[in-house]
Amino acid sequence: MIRYHHPDKANDQMDRFETMRVFSRVVERRSFTRAAEDLGLPRSTVTDAVKALEARLGVRLLERTTRQVRPTPDGEAFHQRCLALIADLEDAEASVADAGLRGPLRADVHGTLWRHVVLPHLPAFLERHPGIELRVTEGDRLVDLVREGIDCVLRVGTPRDGRLIARRVALLDEVTVASPDYLSRHGRPRDLQALDGHMTIGFYSSATGGLLPLEFTRDGEVVEITLPARLTVDGAETLTEAARLGLGLIQVPRYHVASDIAAGRLVEVLENFPPTPTPVHLMHPEGRQPAPRVQAFTAWLAGLFRAEARR
The missing domain is CATH 3.40.190.10 (Periplasmic binding protein-like II)
Structure with a gap:
């Protein structure tokens, strides 16, 4: 809890550090409300802390609009100094064994x-x-x-x-897998040429903004192959469950399907042409x-x- 008026000068100094933390979080979140939620404080406490800080310094630190809160030039400069001071304080506290984290x-x-x-x-x-x-x-x-x-x-x-x-x-080691049912219907591919006629479950990556091709290593070179996909997903759990249901080939980290492979729910294929590690x-x-x-x-x-x- 933040307190602002103490006769004890040492306590007041500690409150200044707490106020710096509050101010820095408002700058980072561009919002009094979100900063208060992060810190577990009432919004009014956060607002009053920043107002008291501006009054004590005699400068306007934040520009407030109905949409956003942003630092003034003085506020941005003060924010950078606050970050350095807060980091030094936390380092000092952490160096004392009994203080803990x-x-x-x-x-x-x-x-x-x-x-x-x-x-x-x-x-x-x-x-x-x-x-x-x-x-x-x-x-x-x-x-x-x-x-x-x-x-x-x-x-x-x-x-x-x-x-x-x-x-x-x-x-992460990656593997290519499919369900026994899928392989019984489409055959188990032994090399990359045998992928003709197979299907994949498309995976949409938000990082790349597109569908990921299947990737294989052959003679030290990476080969990308795009197969038809009747289903496209953007979640790893859904991708794996769709493979268990026999909807196509997928490539995922080995840890994610190790239990499925051990239980026979999925079968690893094209072991001699592994995807590159992730x-x-x-x-x-x-x-x-x-x-x-x-x-x-x-x-x-x-x-x-x-x-x-x-x-």
């Missing part, structure tokens, strides 16, 4: 990968860091981390946004030092993927 942390993740690899281990992370309040959203789209108040992103594929710092944490990246905004709680979270995620790769 605390505060809100928002991650936007690739949902299927999150559920398979990360979620089973999440209780242990939250137990180790009881002060962290984690909010997870799922997507496979380009996100504006600063504007949307997101601390880090977990994505499958190659990053395309140069404003983000990307760290590769895994390479990278997994953790990303955070360029030019900003992640808070210690974000650093701890991303380091934990990277460790999970290293352990997964050794299995």
Whole structure:
């Protein structure tokens, strides 16, 4: 909770840091309401904090319209100084063993990968860091981390946004699979020429804005093949379920269908022509030092993927 009037000067100094956090979140979210939701505060508290800050500094920090809140030139300069001070404070707090890590942390993740690899281990992370309040959203789209108040992103594929710092944490083996029923009707292809007459389940990628072709490696070269598709989807879970129902060939990370292959619900084909591995990246905004709680979270995620790769 933010308090603004204390006879104790030390307490007042701490309140200034809290006010900086509030102001910075308003700038990033371009909204008093969204900033208040992120911080778990009443909107009136956030508004009063910024007004008190402007009054104390004697400058207008934000331009307010009915549609958006944006920083003035003075506000943007002050925001950059706030970020540096907040990062220094959080580093200092984290360096004290008894202080622990605390505060809100928002991650936007690739949902299927999150559920398979990360979620089973999440209780242990939250137990180790009881002060962290984690909010997870799922997507496979380009996100504006600063504007949307997101601390880090977990994505499958190659990053395309140069404003983000990307760290590769895994390479996922991909496989080509189909259901036994589909293969009984269309035959099991033994080479790429045998794909003539086969069908795929189309996968629409929001990252590329189009359908992904099937991809194979032959004699060290990557070959892309586009097959007819009577069904097109944009979700990994739907893609896999459609393959189980015999609607066509698909290519997905091996971890996603390992249990289906073991149980005979799906069959791996064209093993000698594997798709290229798919990278997994953790990303955070360029030019900003992640808070210690974000650093701890991303380091934990990277460790999970290293352990997964050794299995």
